[in-house]
Amino acid sequence: VMVWLRRCTHYLFIVVVAVNSTLLTINAGDYIFYTDWAWTSFTVFSISQTLMLAVGATYYLTFTGVPGTATYYGLIMTVYTWVAKGAWFALGYPYDFIVTPIWLPSAMLLDLAYWATKKNKHSLILFGGVLVGMSLPLFNMVNLITVADLLETAFKYPRPTLPPYMTPIEPQVGKFYNSPVALGAGAGAVLSVTFTALGCKLNTWTYRWMAA
Secondary structure, three states, rough: HHHHHHHHHHHHHHHHHHHHHHHHHOOOOOOHHHHHHHHHHHHHHHHHHHHHHHHHHHHHHHHHHOOOHHHHHHHEEEEEEHHHHHHHHHOOOOOOHHHOOOOOOOOOOHHHHHHOOOHHHHHHHHHHHHHHHHHHHHHHHHHHHHHOOHHHHOOOOOOOOOHHHHHHOOOOOOOOOOOHHHHHHHHHHHHHHHHHHHHHHHHHHHHHHHOO
């Protein structure tokens, strides 16, 4: 009975964590719509994405103990987001303007840290956390600069959910304009260690609950 309880709980938790992670980061590709403060929002969103990826992927990875599951978790989030962003395309946005945040490379680094240190949880927290935090803003900026005609498209397709007073009038230079990647990666490298530790702790709590 306990075996099946653990298995069912495991899959239930993974679905809940993955779905909620995606819901909380679903607008993380919307930097363009915040035209006045695009790079500021990029920095903030980088941290929020790092949080949801690191916590969920670490939880899943340490639950199974199998390197590769963090990447699988990142893939789940990516596919969910593809589906959600497909709604934009249905609303008439051009395909090359739909930004889906890139989580997979960072999740792969998390798996690599776990595998290379022979499943050492403390190394996973320290090395894996830093790698995720530093890499995610970099990959997402590369993703972002591939979008065609950023400002032109932003004004041509104002986001329908924005109230009129928030619709951009002219582009302004945000205070984080000079180095959004460095700011996101710097903050992420520090915070991701805590995020990864939380993912491990969630795993511990889950096992204790199931064994009760």
